[in-house]
Amino acid sequence: MTNVETRYAIDPETARKLDTQGLRDHFHASGLFVEGEINLVYTHYDRLILGGAVPGSGELVLDHVHEAGTPSLLDRRELGILNIGDAGTVKAGGQSYDVGRGDVLYIGMGSGPVSFSGPGRFYILSAPAHRTCPTRLITVKDARRVELGSAETSNERVILQFLHPEVAESCQLLMGYTQFATGSVWNTMPAHLHDRRMEAYLYFELGPEQRVFHFMGKPEETRHLVMANEEAVVSPPWSIHCGAGTGAYTFCWAMAGDNVDFTDMDMVAMGDLR
Template sequence: MLKTQTRHAIDPATTKTLDTDQLRDHFHVGGLFSDGEIDLVYSHYDRLILGSAVPAGGSLVLDAVAETGTPSILDRREMGVLNIGDTGSVSVGGQDHTLENGEVLYIGMGSGPVTFGGNGRFYVLSAPAHQTYPTKLIKLSDARRVELGSRETANERVIIQFLHPEVCQSCQLLMGYTQFAEGSVWNTMPAHLHDRRMEAYLYFGLPQDQRVFHFMGEPSQTRHIVMANEEAVISPPWSIHSGAGTSSYTFCWAMAGDNVDFTDMDMVAMEDLR
């Protein structure tokens, strides 16, 4: 079963007026990872699609998505797939790929329908593409690792980069995830902006009775959204994207926009946050 929804882009001035429920309606993505379903959200921020596919031991085919206006979703798009569950398979272009937990598959433009199988819990990301790059399975050993932070500032973490120019070519989709050491809870702080690219987070590996407080908004007008395990959030290009959890967790980050320069960030000084 395929379920889709659309999220329209809104401006910073409007966002300042929203209450908790309205913020969640625009930016929070819940209800993902349902057995036997493909759930997709089409965002008008850089036309990113994010969602999930849970074959639950069977198979699910992702092909036509009305929101893209093309016969098949990958006709003018590329895709990244992260498995956060048990071993699963992704079949595309006549080839089967086995994804273990924590592995990522990049799928190039024009690859045709995508079939999800096995016991994987697949997080799906797709952005418009202008060129076809080879489909590639990226194992943990292939990813680029960047260790940052410290215990003293409660942000000791490793950034694991999969769709990154030094690992796998893509048109505009950047993707990876960040894991925290035990006792560390702060992500992406000091905060930053990148008006040239939007971003989306999926929080996972979080105990069911714990939460992450995700911070968004302009630096002078910050807001928060409370996130549970396996929930996603859309971050507009004009917004900070930061968070703090009540326990350690992992989050998958993905960006789409004008470039694939991971370090293209406009830092926000602590004293400028409100």
């Protein structure tokens, strides 16, 4: 079973007039991980799709998605899959891949239907593609590790880069995740913008009562969303994207847009935030 929700793009002037529920309706995504279902959010920000697949005791197949307008989703798209659960199996292009917890599977354009089985909890990201890049399983040990921050500033963390020019080739999709050390809670601060690319965040490895306050909006007009475990944010290109939690957590970041330069960002001075 595949369920799809569409999120239309809105401008910052419209967003600044929204109340809490309005912000959540446009930018917050929950209920992605339901056993026996594939749940997708089709966004009009660089046409990124995000979602979850939880096969449980059966098998789930991702193939035709009406919103994409092609017989099979991957006819003109690429796919990145992060397993945030126990080890599971993904089949695509006639090959089978054992995807462990924390591993990322990249599937190139034209690979046909994708099937999921086993106890995995698969986070799905898809962006339009104009060429086929090699399908590849990138394990945790294959990822590029970048250690940043400190305990003194409450942001000691490691960034694991998977779909990144120095790790695995993709058409336009960038993807990885950030893990925090115990006692650190701040991510992506100082904040930045990249008007050339949108971004999506999935927050996971949070306890039942733990929350992350995700900050968004123009630097001079910030807003926030309260995030629980396994909930996602659609971050438009005009918005900052940073957050602070009630304890350490992990978040998956993904970008789509004009380029695959991870460092292409416009920094926002702390004094300019309002």
